[in-house]
Amino acid sequence: MEIGTLNQRIAFLEHSTKIDGIGNHKARWEEAFSCWAAVSVKTSTETTEAGVTQEVVSLEFTVRQTPDTKRINTTTHKLRFRGLVYDINGVLPNYKSLDYMKITAGTRKAGEQDDFD
Numbered sequence: 691m692e693i694g695t696l697n698q699r700i701a702f703l704e705h706s707t708k709i710d711g712i713g714n715h716k717a718r719w720e721e722a723f724s725c726w727a728a729v730s731v732k733t734s735t736e737t738t739e740a741g742v743t744q745e746v747v748s749l750e751f752t753v754r755q756t757p758d759t760k761r762i763n764t765t766t767h768k769l770r771f772r773g774l775v776y777d778i779n780g781v782l783p784n785y786k787s788l789d790y791m792k793i794t795a796g797t798r799k800a801g802e803q804d805d806f807d
Contacts, residue, residue: 696726700751701770702762719768719775725759728752729771732794748796749776755783755791762793769795 704722707715732748751769753759762781769776776795783791 695728696752696754698727698729698771699724700727700729700753702758703768703770703775705766705768721770722767723758725753725756727771746797748779748794751793751795752790753793755788759791769793771795 701724702722703719706718706720708718709715728751730750730752732750734745734747736743736745738744749771751771760783762778764778764781767778769778774797776797778793778795780794781791782793
């Protein structure tokens with residue numbers, strides 16, 4: 691892959707817990723780092739639940755393998771691309787070349803709770 695194809699800026703959000711002034715624990719998603727990626731649509735479907743139609747999009751992100759990107763996992767990280775937050779569904783490192791890795795991510799489904807501030 692040519693480096694010029696990594697032409698979209700994405701940000702990775704990491705789950706953390708903050709304690710407020712009176713000791714309450716609050717879950718938060720904070721930006722951990724950002725990088726350049728090649729983005730392609732993997733699937734795009736439309737679903738209807740309880741009379742609400744929603745588009746569900748799955749994207750594939752190709753990024754360079756770095757110490758930051760190697761520690762990404764599906765439970766503690768999310769991805770922000772063009773102002774939308776995506777759930778990370780899979781991380782596929784390339785153990786053969788060690789240059790690039792693929793990350794699949796999808797939009798949130800209707801009714802799922804956000805824990806953003």
